[in-house]
Amino acid sequence: MPPDLLSAAVLLGNYVLVPGLAYAAQLALGALGITLVFGILRFANLAHGDLMAFGAMATILATWQLQAWGVGLGPLPTALLALPFGMAAAIAAALAADRLVFRFYRRRRSAPIVLVMASLGVMFVLNGAVRFIIGPDDRQFTDGARFLVKAREFKQETGLAEGLSIKTTQCLTVVVAVVVVFLLFRFLQRTRTGKSMRAYSDNEDLALLSGINPERVVLIAWAIAAALAAIAGALYGLDKSFKPFTYFQLLLPMFAAAILGGIGQPVGAIVGAVIVAFSEVTVTYAWKKFLHYLLPGPWQPDGLAQLLSTDYKFAVSFAILVLVLLLRPSGIFRGRVL
Amino acid sequence: MTPAVRNGAALAAVGAALAAVGFGQSWPLAFAVLNLCLISALMSLAVNIQWGYAGLFNIGIMGFAALGGLAGVLVSRPPVPAAWAAGGGGLFIALLILMAAGGLALALARYMPRNRTRTAALAAVVLVGLFGARAFFDPAVDAIEAVEPAKTGYLGGLGLPILLSWFVGGLFAAAAAFVIGRIALGLRSDYFAIATLGISEIVIAVLKNEDWLTRGVKNVTGLGRPVPYEVDLQQDPLFIDMVAVLHSRSLEALTGAAHEDALREFAVQSSSLFVKLCYAGLFLAVLAVVFWLSERALHSPWGRMMRAIRDNETAAGALGKDVTRRHRQVFILGSAVVGVAGAMLTTLDGQFTPAGYQPLRFTFLIWVMVVVGGSGNNLGAVLGGFLVWFVWIEAEPAGLWTMQALTSGLPADSAFREHLLDSAAHVRPLVMGLILLLVMRFRPRGLVPARSGPTGGR
Numbered sequence: 001m002p003p004d005l006l007s008a009a010v011l012l013g014n015y016v017l018v019p020g021l022a023y024a025a026q027l028a029l030g031a032l033g034i035t036l037v038f039g040i041l042r043f044a045n046l047a048h049g050d051l052m053a054f055g056a057m058a059t060i061l062a063t064w065q066l067q068a069w070g071v072g073l074g075p076l077p078t079a080l081l082a083l084p085f086g087m088a089a090a091i092a093a094a095l096a097a098d099r100l101v102f103r104f105y106r107r108r109r110s111a112p113i114v115l116v117m118a119s120l121g122v123m124f125v126l127n128g129a130v131r132f133i134i135g136p137d138d139r140q141f142t143d144g145a146r147f148l149v150k151a152r153e154f155k156q157e158t159g160l161a162e163g164l165s166i167k168t169t170q171c172l173t174v175v176v177a178v179v180v181v182f183l184l185f186r187f188l189q190r191t192r193t194g195k196s197m198r199a200y201s202d203n204e205d206l207a208l209l210s211g212i213n214p215e216r217v218v219l220i221a222w223a224i225a226a227a228l229a230a231i232a233g234a235l236y237g238l239d240k241s242f243k244p245f246t247y248f249q250l251l252l253p254m255f256a257a258a259i260l261g262g263i264g265q266p267v268g269a270i271v272g273a274v275i276v277a278f279s280e281v282t283v284t285y286a287w288k289k290f291l292h293y294l295l296p297g298p299w300q301p302d303g304l305a306q307l308l309s310t311d312y313k314f315a316v317s318f319a320i321l322v323l324v325l326l327l328r329p330s331g332i333f334r335g336r337v338l
Numbered sequence: 339m340t341p342a343v344r345n346g347a348a349l350a351a352v353g354a355a356l357a358a359v360g361f362g363q364s365w366p367l368a369f370a371v372l373n374l375c376l377i378s379a380l381m382s383l384a385v386n387i388q389w390g391y392a393g394l395f396n397i398g399i400m401g402f403a404a405l406g407g408l409a410g411v412l413v414s415r416p417p418v419p420a421a422w423a424a425g426g427g428g429l430f431i432a433l434l435i436l437m438a439a440g441g442l443a444l445a446l447a448r449y450m451p452r453n454r455t456r457t458a459a460l461a462a463v464v465l466v467g468l469f470g471a472r473a474f475f476d477p478a479v480d481a482i483e484a485v486e487p488a489k490t491g492y493l494g495g496l497g498l499p500i501l502l503s504w505f506v507g508g509l510f511a512a513a514a515a516f517v518i519g520r521i522a523l524g525l526r527s528d529y530f531a532i533a534t535l536g537i538s539e540i541v542i543a544v545l546k547n548e549d550w551l552t553r554g555v556k557n558v559t560g561l562g563r564p565v566p567y568e569v570d571l572q573q574d575p576l577f578i579d580m581v582a583v584l585h586s587r588s589l590e591a592l593t594g595a596a597h598e599d600a601l602r603e604f605a606v607q608s609s610s611l612f613v614k615l616c617y618a619g620l621f622l623a624v625l626a627v628v629f630w631l632s633e634r635a636l637h638s639p640w641g642r643m644m645r646a647i648r649d650n651e652t653a654a655g656a657l658g659k660d661v662t663r664r665h666r667q668v669f670i671l672g673s674a675v676v677g678v679a680g681a682m683l684t685t686l687d688g689q690f691t692p693a694g695y696q697p698l699r700f701t702f703l704i705w706v707m708v709v710v711g712g713s714g715n716n717l718g719a720v721l722g723g724f725l726v727w728f729v730w731i732e733a734e735p736a737g738l739w740t741m742q743a744l745t746s747g748l749p750a751d752s753a754f755r756e757h758l759l760d761s762a763a764h765v766r767p768l769v770m771g772l773i774l775l776l777v778m779r780f781r782p783r784g785l786v787p788a789r790s791g792p793t794g795g796r
Binding site: 043044046101104112113114116117118120121122123124125126127128129131132133135136248249251252255259307309311312314315317318321322325326329 | 393395397468521522525526527528529531532533535536537539540543544546547697698702705709760761764765766767768769770771772774775778779
């Protein structure tokens with residue numbers, strides 16, 4: 001049998017490309033927030049995962065309310081309408097945390113590690129708040145059309161052996177992420193505030209000398225990071241399902257992405273997220289069927305041809321993190337070495 | 339207040355709290371809380387060694403504690419000969435292949451010139467080694483897990499007394515700390531923190547999924563005990579005599595069957611109390627030894643050097659101290675103590691449940707203990723361990739009680755009331771987070787500040 005290139009490609013698209021892209025988009029939004037806080041406030045914010053959970057929770061609550069009122073978007077999930085509410089809640093939470101916790105240490109010029117510890121406390125509080133308000137269980141809040149492309153229809157129309165299915169939420173995730181990232185970059189490159197943020201991140205003293213108001217920069221950095229966190233959290237919840245504890249486990253891949261790309265480099269965070277997401281998906285994917293399409297009979301593997309079981313996907317982001325720290329601590333885009 | 343008075347007052351407060359549980363709820367419960375307090379204090383002491391002496395922010399405590407727990411299984415469970423026969427050889431070959439590939443890769447990395455060919459050769463060796471090892475590993479694991487999966491399905495342990503596992507657990511954790519230390523120390527503290535977070539998640543994932551080693555989420559129950567079993571005590575004439583003597587006053591008035599029944603009742607109560615006391619004695623001994631050693635270390639020239647490094651790494655480095663090496667040393671020591679504490683915890687539970695390791699409980703709670711106690715101070719860390727564990731344990735009934743009091747005005751079938759009562763358990767992380775933030779802000783040096791030099795307010 002000649003290698004069936006087309007089927008192999010569709011298979012890869014269905015199980016690696018599409019889920020990987022959606023995951024990369026979610027990670028990128030989270031990693032962008034982390035890298036912004038890292039760049040402007042100069043500490044690793046451990047509360048970011050739970051900030052995502054908080055934003056997602058607010059989005060879910062608003063979605064339920066909208067659903068109860070019968071408001072919807074047709075084929076698109078109602079959560080899209082509720083998203084601004086989630087973003088507002090996350091921004092409020094982040095600003096409150098900054099005002100009540102982080103500002104104190106910033107003014108005292110405490111060592112960064114003290115701020116990291118304080119973020120641990122904020123994480124605890126947010127985690128408790130989320131679990132108190134919405135409970136620790138799985139929450140489903142998707143509605144609208146489930147699939148954009150259905151596997152069976154795809155098979156019928158193309159006549160291929162392999163089907164391709166794209167969930168609405170996956171497509172939505174990527175589209176929203178692209179739009180948000182585009183807006184963010186325009187903001188950072190074109191507006192006066194964005195430029196002052198980049199200046200502050202690059203060289204704090206010089207920025208202060210040129211009359212940039214540090215409190216304003218910090219405020220906007222928190223607001224953007226929190227808005228991104230809420231979007232990322234809601235999209236992740238839509239795509240998979242919302243469970244408060246999963247967000248804590250996203251911290252590691254997000255930090256790996258931010259450090260891989262270079263701390264304080266927004267482009268780096270996105271590239272890092274894509275690399276981390278696709279490494280995770282490809283390393284934990286069982287390549288057996290793919291190889292069966294490509295290789296002649298005797299070469300075909302008997303096993304699953306899976307490098308690591310999916311339970312070890314943390315190990316992938318951890319390995320990436322370790323390699324970056326060992327080989328190039330400043331990351332791909334030469335970010336700051338904190 | 340002088341420090342001595344304050345420390346005495348804090349100790350007395352903890353004692354009074356435990357006594358209140360004893361009188362108010364029950365004495366076995368009070369001692370159960372005390373035992374966990376002792377283990378918490380040991381963990382908090384260990385983290386204090388890392389943070390207070392060296393400023394290392396380790397948020398992977400859970401992983402080291404779990405490694406200690408693993409030692410409990412591997413040391414105390416009897417070996418499963420059928421499983422060894424089925425898959426031991428395959429595992430051994432897989433290990434050999436991995437070691438050979440690893441050695442070859444290291445040799446290549448060292449002796450080949452740095453170019454594309456080396457990268458390709460390295461990748462090839464690693465891939466071939468990985469798949470070669472998997473070819474033997476997978477069938478061996480399947481064979482092992484097929485051996486009576488409901489009862490064993492794993493290799494078992496060495497069948498040695500479980501007390502030995504406290505030592506082995508320390509070794510396991512130290513070995514893991516050595517590897518992480520080589521990679522992540524010497525970088526900025528944030529990176530180190532994230533790396534420890536990662537390794538602990540990986541350790542837990544391994545323990546949950548490698549059924550041939552730990553039975554995974556099927557748990558290992560019935561671990562050995564270093565102290566007698568309650569049932570045996572209740573049959574032991576010596577113990578019964580002892581109980582009779584202790585309770586002679588209340589037994590005097592009774593005769594015949596009533597006397598017998600009362601005696602049996604007392605024996606049951608006392609046996610449970612006696613077992614908990616034995617554990618408390620063992621834990622207290624370990625805690626005392628570690629405490630004494632770390633106090634000695636803190637006041638030795640080594641301790642002065644560590645404090646100097648903590649307070650100003652650059653200056654200490656300029657004076658010829660090898661900062662990274664000292665950090666590694668302290669990281670390994672502290673992690674070993676966490677491993678010991680983890681093994682002790684598994685011993686107390688009598689079972690190993692990988693799914694029970696939650697970062698909230700095993701990493702972040704310990705951090706609250708250290709911060710509350712006052713970092714850099716051993717006595718503070720111990721007191722913090724006691725206090726915070728006590729609050730953590732009692733927060734759940736207290737939270738529920740508060741919620742009931744708050745919602746008593748609402749109608750009984752109100753959904754809102756239902757929700758609040760259901761969620762009361764989740765108030766705990768909230769309370770812990772608030773305690774951490776408040777202590778950091780308003781008492782940055784903790785309840786028991788260190789005598790020499792500022793630490794908590796760093």
